[in-house]
Amino acid sequence: MFASAPLQPPTTNLGFRRAVVSVEKRIGRSSVITPGSARLRHPSPRLEAVSRGEEQCCDSTGTGNNNLLSLCLASDGIYRSYGWKWDPNSIVGILQLRCIARASPHVLSTVGKSTNILWHECPVGKLDRQKLLGQKGCVVWITGLSGSGKSTLACSLSRELHHKGYLTYILDGDNIRHGLNGDLSFNAEDRTENIRRVGEVAKLFADAGVICIASLISPYRKERDACRAIMPDSSFIEVFLNIPLEVCEARDPKGLYRLARAGKIKGFTGIDDPYEPPLNCEITIELEDGKCPTPKAMAEEVAFFLEKNGFLQG
Numbered sequence: 001m002f003a004s005a006p007l008q009p010p011t012t013n014l015g016f017r018r019a020v021v022s023v024e025k026r027i028g029r030s031s032v033i034t035p036g037s038a039r040l041r042h043p044s045p046r047l048e049a050v051s052r053g054e055e056q057c058c059d060s061t062g063t064g065n066n067n068l069l070s071l072c073l074a075s076d077g078i079y080r081s082y083g084w085k086w087d088p089n090s091i092v093g094i095l096q097l098r099c100i101a102r103a104s105p106h107v108l109s110t111v112g113k114s115t116n117i118l119w120h121e122c123p124v125g126k127l128d129r130q131k132l133l134g135q136k137g138c139v140v141w142i143t144g145l146s147g148s149g150k151s152t153l154a155c156s157l158s159r160e161l162h163h164k165g166y167l168t169y170i171l172d173g174d175n176i177r178h179g180l181n182g183d184l185s186f187n188a189e190d191r192t193e194n195i196r197r198v199g200e201v202a203k204l205f206a207d208a209g210v211i212c213i214a215s216l217i218s219p220y221r222k223e224r225d226a227c228r229a230i231m232p233d234s235s236f237i238e239v240f241l242n243i244p245l246e247v248c249e250a251r252d253p254k255g256l257y258r259l260a261r262a263g264k265i266k267g268f269t270g271i272d273d274p275y276e277p278p279l280n281c282e283i284t285i286e287l288e289d290g291k292c293p294t295p296k297a298m299a300e301e302v303a304f305f306l307e308k309n310g311f312l313q314g
């Protein structure tokens with residue numbers, strides 16, 4: 001059941017600090033093979049940190065071989081790992097490793113232009129918040145042309161989930177540009193930054209346990225994929241509103257296509273600026289018999305996906 005291939009001493013990436021982990025002993029029915037190596041049996045485990053006592057939990061992703069560990073930084077400055085649930089829906093196995101890391105607890109780091117910074121952990125973790133809310137934080141990322149119905153779907157989904165007792169929050173491109181991203185234009189560089197920032201904010205909402213609905217054109221595949229990449233496994237749900245340009249243009253609720261066609265807006269998505277459709281998104285919504293599904297039907301499709309994938313339980 002457990003592959004016997006020797007692993008590297010698991011180097012657990014805590015983002016700003018790297019801790020070389022040596023396995024101390026095996027507890028329970030899972031998976032430590034030899035000192036200095038550990039292997040988890042689930043091919044792609046979705047690990048959730050279980051916060052213990054007064055220790056601080058660090059969500060972390062191990063490198064290589066699916067060798068994922070989450071570590072707790074205890075007050076004595078030693079990292080230890082405890083029991084993890086594999087899968088939030090069905091506990092197919094409890095891993096109970098006990099690891100000790102040789103690492104300094106106070107390693108300052110540099111991220112971009114931020115020097116000498118230290119990540120602070122809190123004993124109240126994501127799992128605790130999810131239990132409290134009875135849902136799992138995630139990002140529903142709605143992408144599509146202007147006028148494709150992103151805001152309509154976002155509102156409809158939010159309403160549907162809210163009525164069922166789930167906490168949602170919408171990050172709408174138009175709205176965010178009224179505040180946080182008001183310094184950004186629509187040139188490629190600024191759109192990239194727009195998407196990056198919304199991705200980071202969405203990640204925080206998801207970490208808070210909220211079902212975060214991000215609706216922005218987000219025309220570039222690379223940037224959407226980058227947002228996906230910063231999210232924990234499978235909690236980024238990309239919804240492509242694949243509504244043809246002709247339909248969006250006919251709707252033109254803000255008159256922007258008309259202005260773009262008249263050359264009064266330069267670099268308008270779909271007219272003289274590119275839109276790169278997703279290649280591998282979770283949900284695609286498109287015309288059926290030439291008609292767009294109703295906002296309610298679109299929302300129900302997304303809500304069904306969330307339900308089926310365990311996001312609507314703590």
Ligand SMILES: Nc1ncnc2c1ncn2[C@@H]1O[C@H](COP(=O)(O)OS(=O)(=O)O)[C@@H](OP(=O)(O)O)[C@H]1O
Nearest residue numbers: 146147173174186191194216217218219267268269
């Ligand atoms: N040049 C150009 N191209 C596309 N859209 C434009 C442009 N200029 C202004 N608008 C208005 O801005 C809204 C899109 O903002 P986003 O933040 O979602 O765009 S992006 O993701 O940065 O591409 C978009 O809103 P939606 O129609 O809701 O998509 C437009 O109202």
Ligand SMILES: Nc1ncnc2c1ncn2[C@@H]1O[C@H](COP(=O)(O)OP(=O)(O)O)[C@@H](O)[C@H]1O
Nearest residue numbers: 146147148149150151152251253292293294295
């Ligand atoms: N499923 C739908 N069926 C019919 N009309 C829709 C649908 N979704 C949106 N619309 C209409 O299309 C227009 C653009 O929708 P909107 O949500 O503002 O798009 P976006 O946020 O992508 O720009 C609005 O007038 C809206 O009422």
